[in-house]
Amino acid sequence: MQSVGEKTYSQAVREGKYDLYVGNLFGKYDNVRTYWEDQLTRIALRPFLRELVERCRRENRGVRIVDLGCGAGQGYEILTKIDRRDLDLGLQHERVLPKEEIDLYLGLDISQAMVERGQVLFESQPEVTFAQADLREGFGPFKDREPFDIYFSSYGSLSHLNRQDLVKLLQDICEHSGNESLIVLDFLGRYSIEWPDFWFADSEDEKVRDYTMSYLYSEAVRKEVESDRFPLRFWVGSDVKDLSEELTQTCGLGVEVLKLMDRSMLVGRHTDTQEYNKQLKPIRRAVNSLHQDYLRTNLEELVIDPAIVPDHPVIAPPLRELIDSWNVVVEYCQQRLWERCSLTQLEGWDDFAKPLQFALMTIDRVIADVGWMWYGDPRANIIEPQLGYALRTLEYEMQRGRGCGHGLVAILKTQK
Known part of the structure; x- marks a missing residue:
């Protein structure tokens, strides 16, 4: 089955937009992504990741991570560059999750181009591996693996799934996970000032809208190139709380919402x-x-x-x-x-x-x-x-x- 947005993603990979950090005024790795969005995601994760890593140390084992919709492995960079505390002028970096304490980072993405790019970027790191996977089909193909400590996603990757498919995926994850595993969901927010016409969506169909990644290109290029469009599901905080309650009822375990964070309220991509x-x-x-x-x-x-x-x-x-x-x-x-x-x-x-x-x-x-x-x-x-x-x-x-x-x-x- 062809990936939604495959044309956009394959083109972006060919042009190097998913390589590791390149600061800029526009594009995938613009300065807001680097100095705002990545950092705020790290700040939100820090207390919960620190607790998880300390538990893994007590159990004398490494941390196991699966990145859902991993791209070329950018989630690895987010998770391994979180400082244990705010730095004063005299401190060196001390990471919450040092790379040597990762037992496995498994990146899953529907795009084979992304998977291959990730394999090239991380070829010297044996704990990092990638596989092609369509998450619309759930987590089934990976259920025979040991439970993961972190089921991670970033930057709207799970908005590619409609609610029904996401529920199926999360039910599989809840069944597969160990006790006190973290599940990190990253969606497009429906109440962003970027799309006020979406605010009053009521039915499930209205919460799924066509989306474009035209922001990957400069204004001059956008005028010349017609960007690929594909459907994404837009979310609000109350949706996530409802989702958590549904998973608790259907999976026979507790699914607690630890934190909800709005990211890029005034500086969103569009x-x-x-x-x-x-x-x-x-x-x-x-x-x-x-x-x-x-x-x-x-x-x-x-x-x-x-x-x-x-x-x-x-x-x-x-x-x-x-x-x-x-x-x-x-x-x-x-x-x-x-x-x-x-x-x-x-x-x-x-x-x-x-x-x-x-x-x-x-x-x-x-x-x-x-x-x-x-x-x-x-x-x-x-x-x-x-x-x-x-x-x-x-x-x-x-x-x-x-x-x-x-x-x-x-x-x-x-x-x-």
């Missing part, structure tokens, strides 16, 4: 392409610029009009609150660069949410501490990246796991 919402500004492009060496960003391009958020009784208020807070940080940074304001002059400080106060203090201190530097363009190479991290933290601290981001990450644990 904010730049405007494929689904013509009102959006290319915010992701501007944030990519914040993290690019020796490139100064027009900070005015980061300001977002809250009016782009449609009316919705549950989703609109927190999104508008985030946008308002985001704009306060950006505008304060602009003024502070010109020494036209200070924190003591900001009105309404006591009413600001704690994440907003922290972001503002971060920007204020960074600008104050590097103002004396003349070499190496401190604005482009120090202040702007720190503005990016401040906005990233603001978004993470204000998200509520409702499906309001481009991605919705769900971390589940089985209990037998």
Whole structure:
């Protein structure tokens, strides 16, 4: 059976878009992917992965991982580069899951091109292996393997499955898993500002929409190439909770939702392409610029009009609150660069949410501490990246796991 989106994925592999990290202003491995999305996924996973690894150590064995829809093995890079704690200036990296403690990483993907690319990229690592698999058919072909500790997915890979097929896959996984295995689900969020027309989907058919990965290409290329389109299922937080309850009832074991995280609420892939919402500004492009060496960003391009958020009784208020807070940080940074304001002059400080106060203090201190530097363009190479991290933290601290981001990450644990 041909893979959905096979044309897009095969072309992307041929062009090297699934090779390991290449930072950029657009494409698969743009700066937002590297400095925001990968890092936020790691932050969300860290406490649960740390507990799992320590349990495996007590049992004197390595960690077993299966990556569902693995691409060329990018999940391996996410899982093995999680620091045990936030680093201070004196610490070296100490990973939660060192590579030498992995017994097996099995990457499964429907695309043979992806599987072959992964085999090339990881050919020197014997603990890493790949196999072609159609997850729409469940986990059956791999049931004879020992249980895995982590059933992992990333970046919307499981949105390729409709709900019925996903339930079948997860039922197989629950039957196959050991006690306290982690299941990491990564979906496209239905409440993203990228596609407000999807917000009010009610029936199951309405929750499945055509999707395109046109963001892999620059604006000039997008005008010349017609991107492949394929159906994906869009999810919200309440869907995941319902799914967990259904699995608990049908599989005879506990399936606990440990965490739900909205990822890329304002900087999703299609904010730049405007494929689904013509009102959006290319915010992701501007944030990519914040993290690019020796490139100064027009900070005015980061300001977002809250009016782009449609009316919705549950989703609109927190999104508008985030946008308002985001704009306060950006505008304060602009003024502070010109020494036209200070924190003591900001009105309404006591009413600001704690994440907003922290972001503002971060920007204020960074600008104050590097103002004396003349070499190496401190604005482009120090202040702007720190503005990016401040906005990233603001978004993470204000998200509520409702499906309001481009991605919705769900971390589940089985209990037998």
